[in-house]
Amino acid sequence: MVDRPVRVLPVIHTNQFFRRSKRGGRLSRQKIEAIARNLQLELWSRRSEFFPNRTFESPLEILEPSLAFGALGYQFKSGTSIGQHSQDNVTFEVAGLIDPSRNRVQISRQFPPAIRNFTAAHELGHAILHHNLGLHRDRALDGSAGSGTRDRTELEADIFATYFLMPSKQVRKSFTQIFQTEKFELNEQTAFALNAGDYDSIRARCGTVRDLSRILANAKQYNGANIVSLAELYRVSVEAMAIRLEELDLLRI
Ligand SMILES: [Zn+2]
Secondary structure: OOOOOOOOOOOOOHHHOOOOOOOOOOOOHHHHHHHHHHHHHHHHHOHHHHOOOOOOOOHHHHOOHHHHHHHOOOEEEEEOOOOEEEEOOEEEEOOEEEEHHHOEEEEEOOOOHHHHHHHHHHHHHHHHHOOOOOOEEEOOOOOOOOOOOOOHHHHHHHHHHHHHHOOHHHHHHHHHHHHOOOOEEOOHHHHHHHOOOOHHHHHHHOOOHHHHHHHHHHOOEEOOEEOOOHHHHOOOOHHHHHHHHHHOOOEEO
């Protein structure tokens, strides 16, 4: 009997994309975006090596944290519950757990898909940016936390998750395809195309840009056609997509 060679799939090393300098220092948003972009490019250009049993129809399919973890050599598990944790006298249901020293990550199925996806992408940010994190647990994240009181490590992982799940070029392209403009402006014609009420009633509901960006992130119809909403297409919460549309300056009221 001849032993068949065991096929070893290639693995991306987490420090291939980022090595923190000895002095540490703050990572800029631009730097985090470039790191997320490099990871996406590597996953996409080497997809047949990393995922020989899968065919990809669209580059959006590579924006899947579990695939990235696979290529990083991580064991990715999703379980019905990964328990509770107490921190600063508050007990919470753990949504994500990562142990970079043992290359393992776990995501709880207790939460809706958009939260699971954002939490998993946040853990991916830790895997790439915070090699010395140790065993770490996160509560449920949907991408709407803002910078408020988050510490720098958590904020960096959130920023990474946003760029990994909603890359600028792809979101702009999807937005333009759906709304047929590079910058959406609410007027009689676009209000009609949204099929969400007449201009005056939509205008009355849109006191802030966020109100309109939520409507666009969640729109399931435009110009008489049924569409997959941007939030669904990118598997994120309406709020996370609404924030991203504003960051990319894609609308005005
Ligand atoms: Zn975290």
